[in-house]
Amino acid sequence: MSTFQRILYVEDEPDIQTVAKLALEMVGGFTVKICSSGEEALTETADFMPDLILLDVMMPGMDGPTTFNRLREQPIIAEIPIVFMTAKIQPSEIAYYKSLGAVDVIAKPFDPMTLADQIRIIWEKREQNAPIQAV
Secondary structure, eight states, X not given: OOOOOEEEEEOSOHHHHXXXXXXXXXXXXXXXXXXXXXXXXXXXXXXXXXXXXEEESOOSSSOHHHHHHHHHTSTXXXXXXXXXXXXXXXXXXXXXXXXXXXXXXXXXXXXXXXXXXXXXXXXXXXXXXXXXXXX
16 A cells, blocks of 8 residues: 555645644544645645645635646646535436546545545545555
C-alpha cells in the first residue's frame, strides 16, 4: 500500500478552508496545502506533489470539473487521485463526476470530525482496486 500523507485542497471559501485544514491536520494527521482557485491549483500541484487532491466543484472562474481536466493534462500530476467535494450529490451528478475520472465524491457540508476517516476509506478502497504492479 502506498503512503498517504499529503492532501491538496482546492476550495474558494476561506471558512471552509480553515475548517477542513484543521480537521485534516489535527484530527487526521495529514499535511494539507490549500489552493483558493483552480488556477492556483494548476500552478501549485506539481510543486507540492500531493497524494490526493480534494477539489470543490463550484468555484468562481475555473470550476472543479474544468480544473480536474486541466490537472489531467499535466503528465507529472495526471495520475494523482482526485475527490470532488460538493453540495450537489444527486446520483446523476455523482455519476458525472466519477465519469470524469474522480475516485469519489464527498458531500458538503462535511463533518469535520469524520472527514479524515472518509478520505482514508476512499484511499483504501482505491488502493484495493488498483492493479498490482509487476516488480
